[in-house]
Amino acid sequence: MITILVPVKDEEEGIAPFVSRVSVILDALNEPEGWEILFVDDGSRDRTLAEVAVQHARDPRVRCISLSRNFGKEAALSAGLDHAAGRAVIPLDVDLQDPPEVIADMVRSWREGFDVVYGVRRNRESDSLPKRLTADLYYRAHNYLSADKIPEHAGDFRLLDRKVVDVIRMMPERNRFMKGLFAWAGFHQTAVYYDRAEREVGTTKFNYWKLWTLALDGITSGSTLPLRVWSYLGGIVAIGTLFYALYLVLRTIVHGGDVPGYPSLMVAILFFGGVQLISLGVLGEYVGRILVETKHRPIYVVRETIGVPIQPVTR
Structure with a gap:
């Protein structure tokens, strides 16, 4: 099974278009064990969870974990990795800026023997000039300071083999910078390149302050x-x-x-x-x-689940 892991917060308008576009791509893979789309509702206050429930009623392969409050994207990704059933797990944002058509290239590389296949943006023309400059500065600073080198201009969009997921799940830290954890795990990695599109629905939940905080987490978690x-x-x-x-x-x-x-x-x-x-x-x-x-507080708390065949857990 292949799991598409989708952390969401207040994204009610994006659920249906995402499922419609991604499910067609997943069906075309002809994976013998099938696929699932696993949403992680990170404390949404709109109808995000209800929209996921509608999609689940139409297709049981669409599932969801709802957290008790907003724990942040890194915690939501951790929750998704804990509950994903796939032999390969692909985190993907619901805004569809990272084109899901690249999933086929990732799966092809995975079948060739790679354990991690990460997506790299060919350019950042869709970003503003300040964001392009600060992103480039951050990647250079992180890779200079930290022993765990992260690929430049690669986000969370990547394919992770089950053995990589199991290694990340064993990591006990509460301050989680997922790109750093992916890099630390190692294994056989390769890249696929793509052009990022503009967001079609909804608005981004990451402002410059949150990006600055994430950058601090990345540097302090990976280097002294x-x-x-x-x-x-x-x-x-x-x-x-x-x-x-x-x-x-x-x-x-x-x-x-x-x-x-x-x-x-x-x-x-x-x-x-x-x-x-x-x-x-x-x-x-x-x-x-x-x-x-x-x-030693839990990274996240599960409030309820939709279609996930396990009881809500706390880690």
């Missing part, structure tokens, strides 16, 4: 280099301060004392104060993640 940077910077500043102090002592011995300037004093105080606050902020990001992990 930001902490080391401030250690090195502190050492450089301390050594520089020592040499400057020696210079002041020698100058005072040779030329005598003078009245210290107020502007230079304020510049020094503000500069070193800013450095300390930034370093505390970086440290706080890691401490906050330690706090979340030590609570």
